[in-house]
Amino acid sequence: MKMVKRTLQFAFFFLCATVMLSETAFAYLDPATTSYIIQIVAGVVIACGAAVGIFWKKIRLFFRNRKIARMEKRLAKEGEKREAAKAENGKAE
Numbered sequence: 001m002k003m004v005k006r007t008l009q010f011a012f013f014f015l016c017a018t019v020m021l022s023e024t025a026f027a028y029l030d031p032a033t034t035s036y037i038i039q040i041v042a043g044v045v046i047a048c049g050a051a052v053g054i055f056w057k058k059i060r061l062f063f064r065n066r067k068i069a070r071m072e073k074r075l076a077k078e079g080e081k082r083e084a085a086k087a088e089n090g091k092a093e
Helices: 002-021 031-054 056-092
Strands: none
Touching: 031 056
């Protein structure tokens, strides 16, 4: 998780630096260039959709396991509180 965070931070920094340090280019973008950009964006969207489709079961299980782990942790804390309360009541009697 730490590696993903560092990678995203680097990508964000690199993108910001690229945008801030770029110079204005007085260039003509013809319709073919625009259609090429649209094809690239469509390809990226389709590839991301395919990746999610392929790994959907693993992604779902990952989030479900996190939810189950949180529930187990919460139940364990509640159980500890109950046992502590029982022990407290046992000492009071």
